[in-house]
Amino acid sequence: MRGIVKRKLRHIRVSLEKEVEADISTGFKDVHLIHRALPEIDLDEVSLETSFLGNKLTAPLVISAITGGTEEAKDINAVLAEVAEEKQIGISVGSQRIAVAQPETVPSFSIVRVKAPTTFVMANVGTPQLSLGWGATEAQMCIDMIEADALALHMNPLQEAVQVDGDTKYRGVYAKIKELSNDISVPLIMKETGAGIAWEDAVKMQEVGASGLEISGVGGTSWSAVEYHIAKEVGKKDMEYLGQALWNWGIPTAVSVVETSNKTTLEIIASGGLRTGVEVAKSLALGANLGGMAKPFLEKAVEGREALSEHVDHIIREIKVVMFLVGAKNVEELRMVPVVILGRTAEWLNRRGFDVDEYVTRT
Ligand SMILES: Cc1cc2nc3c(=O)[nH]c(=O)nc-3n(C[C@H](O)[C@H](O)[C@H](O)COP(=O)(O)O)c2cc1C
Numbered sequence: 001m002r003g004i005v006k007r008k009l010r011h012i013r014v015s016l017e018k019e020v021e022a023d024i025s026t027g028f029k030d031v032h033l034i035h036r037a038l039p040e041i042d043l044d045e046v047s048l049e050t051s052f053l054g055n056k057l058t059a060p061l062v063i064s065a066i067t068g069g070t071e072e073a074k075d076i077n078a079v080l081a082e083v084a085e086e087k088q089i090g091i092s093v094g095s096q097r098i099a100v101a102q103p104e105t106v107p108s109f110s111i112v113r114v115k116a117p118t119t120f121v122m123a124n125v126g127t128p129q130l131s132l133g134w135g136a137t138e139a140q141m142c143i144d145m146i147e148a149d150a151l152a153l154h155m156n157p158l159q160e161a162v163q164v165d166g167d168t169k170y171r172g173v174y175a176k177i178k179e180l181s182n183d184i185s186v187p188l189i190m191k192e193t194g195a196g197i198a199w200e201d202a203v204k205m206q207e208v209g210a211s212g213l214e215i216s217g218v219g220g221t222s223w224s225a226v227e228y229h230i231a232k233e234v235g236k237k238d239m240e241y242l243g244q245a246l247w248n249w250g251i252p253t254a255v256s257v258v259e260t261s262n263k264t265t266l267e268i269i270a271s272g273g274l275r276t277g278v279e280v281a282k283s284l285a286l287g288a289n290l291g292g293m294a295k296p297f298l299e300k301a302v303e304g305r306e307a308l309s310e311h312v313d314h315i316i317r318e319i320k321v322v323m324f325l326v327g328a329k330n331v332e333e334l335r336m337v338p339v340v341i342l343g344r345t346a347e348w349l350n351r352r353g354f355d356v357d358e359y360v361t362r363t
Helices: 002-017 071-087 097-101 107-115 136-145 157-161 173-183 199-207 223-234 237-245 253-263 277-286 295-303 305-325 343-351 357-361
Strands: 031-033 050-052 055-057 061-063 090-092 121-126 150-155 188-192 212-214 267-270 290-293 339-341
Touching: 002 071, 002 097, 002 223, 002 295, 031 277, 061 071, 061 305, 071 090, 071 107, 071 295, 071 305, 090 290, 097 136, 107 136, 121 136, 136 150, 136 173, 157 223, 173 188, 173 199, 199 253, 223 237, 253 267, 253 277, 253 343, 267 277, 277 290, 277 305, 277 339, 290 295, 295 305, 339 343, 339 357
Parallel strands: 061 090, 061 290, 090 121, 121 150, 150 188, 188 212, 212 267, 267 290
Antiparallel strands: 031 339, 050 055
16 A cells, blocks of 8 residues: 555655646647627526536536645645635545554544535546446445545546556446446546547447536546656656557547437536536536546646635636626536537548537537
8 A cells, every 4th residue: 555655655756746637739729619709698697507416516617636645645635625615616536445444544534524615526436446346335435434425436547557467357338337326425426537439339328327527538647658657767768658659548528428418318528638618618518517627737736825715716717707708607607609610520520420410500
């Protein structure tokens, strides 16, 4: 378990200090909302209030899973949670695997509920743990530890495959997810970590009991990139090669939002490379319910509470202005505005059998 602590510290340091962004677009540059010269609403009447899996949020925004398990992580989680509570947006903890094995690390996760007593909080457990013997009991421990409103089960086959001694056993995983989803006390969210979710998988995830998805597509933080830097530091040439080779692997975020929202009735968090309020608004117009960010919020959290709070304000304000400019008074209306999808994203979606023209003609 000392190895996990070391890895977690490395992940934070590498994410903050090295180039870890995918070198491929999320697709949002191909996605255009229609400007309304006369929006016929007042900016002041635009409401960002929304709900996700039955939980009320003041804006369609969530701090995606980042960390836990160390003293440094506890400080970061405290700042993230204080701001999530202040703004009444969602927040997730990082993988809680370590907290089950080493109870002394629990406070680094439970601080989130202490600092964010009323807002939407997600627990986080890795799907690979299911192959290593975890089930509903361990998942429920993680939920109870932070009094979570939902459990995100993260999927990271790419990251595990490009890291030294990664957990790459996924055979039989749907049956295990089904068992788990039946026995936990909160809704289950299936969460990718930067390579996106295809509609074929999303449909199966819904069948085995998921209530939501966090699609985390390619275009933002690349776990191949993170593992590339780590492999380089520890002198593992083969993993360094793989990390570089698969740096841009995955389904672009905008594509994954369209695929999964079209083929399922699941509630969807768009994440993976979202960096602006405009992109959050585009995600919602494409069918997502919330936008999530990890690295941008981590960068601000290490600067301090004020820096993060200000940044979240900027993003919320930006979403609000975009909603005004497209004439959407609320999130429901934003989710129905016409969208023009061009370029590589349109081509990808068309080849996968989605009609991008349906997004232009809706009123
Ligand atoms: C330092 C760091 C640690 C992360 N740890 C986790 C984790 O423990 N569990 C998880 O589901 N995702 C984890 N993620 C992935 C993010 O939640 C997110 O899916 C991914 O970074 C893409 O979003 P971004 O481009 O906004 O960073 C982590 C991301 C970062 C940057």
